[in-house]
Amino acid sequence: MIGVFDSGHGGLTTLAALQRDLSEQTFLYLGDHANAPYGSRTPGEITALTRAALQSLFDRGCTLVIIACNTAAAAALRDLQQGWLAREYPRHRALGVFVPVIEALSGRGWADDNPPDDGADQRIAIFATQATVASGAFPREMAYRARNVDIRQVACPGLVEALEAGQTGQARALARDFAGRLDGFVPDKVFLGCTHYPLVADAFAAGLAPGTPILSQPDCVAASLRDYLTRHPRHGDLPGDTSRETAYPTITYLTTGDPAQVRSAARALTGHDFDFRSL
Incomplete structure (x- = not known):
């Protein structure tokens, strides 16, 4: 199961592309609506909120999380990867959404x-x-x-x-x-x-x-994730693999905010219904 995290509704655009291109995968989406937006927060606040979101997704069985928030990826991801993640979760991965864009704009691989x-x-x-x-x-x-x-x-x-x-x-x-x-x-x-x-x-x-x-950006992220899972299949669900028991449907939506308000705002923005549940 792959986690997808955003400060709020924005990550739904990334999730839609992931669902379209990687339909064999199970996704767990977390919107930190109670603390959105991140764009006006300090780097320290962004890092603390990002770490808390990653912890919540790891606790629910995700070994790979896509940080579908450019602010969190730009301000917090590098420090978390080199510090907390390396120490506490060396076999887990958190990937940001701006890396695939840099690769697309520059024509160069990240490594x-x-x-x-x-x-x-x-x-x-x-x-x-x-x-x-x-x-x-x-x-x-x-x-x-x-x-x-x-x-x-x-x-x-x-x-x-x-x-x-x-x-x-x-x-x-x-x-x-x-x-x-x-x-x-x-x-x-x-x-x-x-x-x-x-x-x-x-x-x-x-x-x-x-x-x-x-x-x-969503298309860039979807293509990059498919390539990543080809190289690191342990972080995803293999087609036809029933060995992973999960209580989750194909996509689950969680929020730190009020689910009813979040569902209403998400529908107003996208025209679609999302069954957000409380974290």
């Missing part, structure tokens, strides 16, 4: 430690939370892999809050406004650096130059 390639003067715009932008994780990791890449980051305060509250009209207006804040910078590619943002991807597109390609 490739060769000198940076020529990025051919790419211009990339990244829209993300305040904490993700402040972490510098995306430009830092790109610099390790590609030269001559011009990255413009735009922090989007208030957008996650609007989405979490199910205020889709306000969220769409904010997304279009943020997309227009590039101040003459014309990107070759756009990356929505928060898993909530694909919920209003069309609003971002409306504020950009027509035809500007927006990278699909």
Whole structure:
């Protein structure tokens, strides 16, 4: 069983792609709605909340967790991997969602430690939370892999809050406004650096130059996870394997918030029903 964790509803966009491309797997989704959003929190708070979420999923039988929150992945994952996880859970894995995007943008594998390639003067715009932008994780990791890449980051305060509250009209207006804040910078590619943002991807597109390609993070993550499970099959369910007894259906949804409110907001955002239960 694979855990998928997000600060709130954003990870549902990643989970949908995982379910589509890895239908043989069992998923346990945890939304930390009681503490959302993470984007305005300190690195210490983000790390503590991420660790608590990982612990909850490990306790429920997950040996692999996808941190479907760019803020948590950017601000907390490296320290947790090198510290707490290495000490307490050496056989468990927590993987972040921005690694597959860096691989897609740079054309380089994460473990490739060769000198940076020529990025051919790419211009990339990244829209993300305040904490993700402040972490510098995306430009830092790109610099390790590609030269001559011009990255413009735009922090989007208030957008996650609007989405979490199910205020889709306000969220769409904010997304279009943020997309227009590039101040003459014309990107070759756009990356929505928060898993909530694909919920209003069309609003971002409306504020950009027509035809500007927006990278699909959920698709990148799904392809990367399939490759990972091919190399590390012990962390997933093999097709036709009935040896793993589980009390969970194919997907279970847990929340630290009020399940009724979370279900209502999720339906307002996605048009789908999710049977969220209390953690």
